[in-house]
Amino acid sequence: MGKLSPISCDKAKPKTGRDRLLPDGDGLYLRVRPHGTKTWILDYEFRGKRRKPTIGSFDSNGAPGESISEWLRHGRLSIAQARSIAGNWKAARRAGHDAYVEWEAQLAKEAGDVAEVAAAKAAEAAQPTVSDAVNQFMSKHMGGKKSAPAIRYRLDLLAGILGDRKISTLKRQDVIAALETIAEGRRIDSDGKRVPAKQLAGEVLIQAKRVWRFAEAREWVSTSCIERLTRRDFDAKPVKRSTVLRIDEVVELWRALNDSQRCKSDPVTIAALKLVTLTGQREREVTDAEWSEFDLDAGIWKIPANRTKKERAHLVHLAPQSVKILTELKTLTGKTAFVFASPIKEGQPIFGRSIAAALGKMFSRGALPNVTKCHVHDLRRTLITRLPDLGIEPFMGHKIANHVLPGVLAHYNHAEYLEQRKEALEKWADRIETLAAQTNVIQLQRPAA
The missing domain is CATH 3.30.160.390 (Integrase, DNA-binding domain)
Known part of the structure; x- marks a missing residue:
């Protein structure tokens, strides 16, 4: 005792x-x-x-x-x-x-287990959600790019369904289910344009893959669960456009742009649509152009890398007809930074879809009865397709369009063909102007492939 x-x-x-x-x-x-x-x-x-x-x-x-x-x-x-x-x-x-030492060891292990669980929970809480991953991707990779609004719109469709979920917890079936929801329920794109929902879902998939690669690089996910996912997995096939105008249709469009009764758009928008037709450059590359990029005396337009799709600086030769359009336009917008300055919003260029809307209105009003219904980007395809009819080498159109040449040409042929590109664009503009001045236009070129 x-x-x-x-x-x-x-x-x-x-x-x-x-x-x-x-x-x-x-x-x-x-x-x-x-x-x-x-x-x-x-x-x-x-x-x-x-x-x-x-x-x-x-x-x-x-x-x-x-x-x-x-x-x-x-x-x-x-x-x-x-x-x-x-x-x-x-x-x-x-x-x-020693029972005391054993007891202390047991407490330490329990404390370690608790700490490990707490650390795991903290790590899980720190894992970004799909919305977090999208926001960081847009900030780090898409900041300032002209395609950012369109990409943001598509990713927001996905975030609207999966945004609160931790990206590390998602499985391929989760993403497929979200894409199928988009494919069944969406019909309007970021510009308010009606598009096939399945096409839009496919575009969301393309951008989602970029976000998942971004997450994989930062070890938010071990591997991308959607890297091998394709559109056919949820029946969303891309709609590839192939419209190419005949030369007589291009001429008829040119005549309509010069007729105030057929084309009701403002002079700035008309000038932008004309420049797209004559140069074959992309919509936003034209509408966002600044006067500092142009040397009208030399007939040169230098598009900086940060404004091109592939981020490659590009030199565009201006035919005399293009120089004339820009010279006349300078009396309207020469005091602003932007060539195609918005007549509505001060300090901004016209919206990229403004020229698409102008072209669409001419078709809807019946102002182009003898022209195949087309979009602005089809004018770029038309220029590339029709230049060979003028005796121009087929690849020259791709050089003018700032495309990367295919196959071994891209690897070995780094020539710029500046004189040939200048000659090609001058021939193109001369052909349109000459035929537009005539009463009848005869289709001479081969049909588009």
Whole structure:
């Protein structure tokens, strides 16, 4: 039996300035601190190493539970519970193991497990959602690019369905389900234009793959779950345009642009549509052009890399007809930075789709009855296709359009063909102008392939 009793423990008084140790037996002591706090300690030696661990505080009522581990976790021990622990651990030492060290190791492991779980939860919480990944992708890769609004629109369709989900938790079926939802329910694109929903879903997939590659590079996902996904997996096939106008149709369009009764658009938009027709450059490359890019005396237009689709600076020769259009336009917009300055929004160019709308209105109003219905980009394809009819090498149209030549040509042929490109665009403009001045236009060129 120990030397202490519940009453003596309860009535034990502290000493001034130092601890008071009251022995009980089996290395168990009641320690009374100078300020009156009472704790249980063990004093023992095991394999040459002395220890004095605290096992809990004194409480006459003790801890709830029936096991030593429950008592130790509670931390408030009665004299009977403290004696039980001391006796049990003494027996363990005699059996060759230190129960106190084992208990500390167990607590450390549990603490480590808790910390590991907490770290895992924190890591999971830090994982970006689909919306986060889209926003970071747009900020880091699409900032300032002219295609950013269209790409943002498509990615927002996906984020509208999966935006709150952690990108690391998504499976391929999740993305397919979202794309199928888009394919079934969307009919309008970012410009308010009606498009096949399945086509739009396919365009969303293309941009989603870019976001997942972005996430993979940052180790938000181990591998992209949609890299091998194709449009046919959810029946969204691209609609490839192949419209090419005949030369007589191009001439008829040119006549309409010069007829205020047939074309009701403002002079700036008309000038932009004419320049697209004569140069074969992309809509936004034309509509966003600045006067600083042009040398009208030399007949040169230098498009900076940051305004081209492939981010390659491009030189465009201006036929005399193009120079005349720009010279006349300068009286309207010459005091602004933009060649095709918006007549509505100060300090901005006309919107890229303005010329598409102008062309569409001429068709809808019946102003082009003898012209195949087409889009602005078809004028670019028409120029590339029809130049060979003027005796121009077929690849020259692609050089004018700033395309990368195919196959071995791209690898070995780095020539710019500046003089040949100039000659080609001048022949193209002369042919249109000459035929537009005639009463009848005869179709001479071969049909488009």
